[in-house]
Amino acid sequence: MIYKPFKDISLSRLGMGNMRLPTIGEGRSAAVDRAQAQKIIDYAISHGINYFDTAYVYHGGDSEKFLGEALKKYPRSSYYIATKYMAMGNPDYKAVFEEQLKRLDTDYIDFYLLHGMFDMSIDTYLNGGCIDYFMEQKTAGRIKYFGFSSHASVEALERVAAFREWDFAQIQLNYLDWIAATAKSQYEILTKHNIPIMVMEPVRGGRLASLSPEADSLLKKAQPEWSVASWAFRWIMRLPNVQVILSGMSNMEQITDNVATFDDGKMLTDAQEKQLMDACELFRSSISVPCTACRYCCDTCPQGLDIPKLMEAYNSFKLNGPMSLGALYALPAGKKPADCIACGVCSEHCPQNIVIPDIMAQLTEAMKNMPKY
């Protein structure tokens, strides 16, 4: 295992995420399968992982409870626990913190985070009183390091980062979000404010563990002994302000592969990074439509649909999943994908030969199946 100093301690570069543990039953709140999950924790400890990340809400609260049980047989000073307070889950931060200590069966939390900053929730965290309370707990030694995790926009993240001094922050960071989303800007903001980064979603919930057949074979040819997922970890290792790379490991196969990656600790060379970017482009082109927003198709659409905007939404959906379709519900009546009458006139004008009615049908179907919250 490779390690990196953090203030006066040393953290394993691979951290164990505890939100996707094996469960008994289905669903996000299903109880943790103790026997299977304990094997993963034991493997983690015996192979040098010393950072364990959980949250009040993971597995409906059972993640913290399980972790408290699973780590009990090891000396408390041999590992670090990170857990989080989510204001939207329960506004009583004092009661939540006490409950977390009980669940985790410990007197202190090593790394405590405000959980999941979104643009809409920032003021609740920054001005709701919880920070003062958690700072009192830090002074009392019940919290060692204080930070936050964020899914906020770049603008909102800048506001949070500048609000006060933070010991660390946790963000979603991987090579795909670096290229196709805002991970690079987020990394730069936190680095500018001297805030060390704990990375979540390094393989994007497993999406980067297998790309497309062509992209996978390019990576396999370059480094036959590396898994596709390991390229994602080795890419992140290159970023100097990254402290711990978390992986929510669900089975022995994943942890064995990840530990092997962090045992050799080889980060990508410049040439290998170029190979990864080539594979990423192959992958992206395999799942997206090559719309250039030329708008040649727009004038002849009898429904007056904003076709390039819908093509962009389709590409985002293919990369990011159904939640990225949210903006389509806000389109005016008569301008949604379902309003396409499949006349096909648009495709005759498309220099990229996109079969536009098929894309509209796929979007319509995806919107029908989008989970309702």
Ligand code: SF4
């Ligand atoms: S197929 Fe749909 S999007 Fe294309 S021109 Fe006809 S109505 Fe418009």
Ligand code: SF4
């Ligand atoms: S004509 Fe084709 S490439 Fe141009 S905007 Fe329409 S869908 Fe996109």
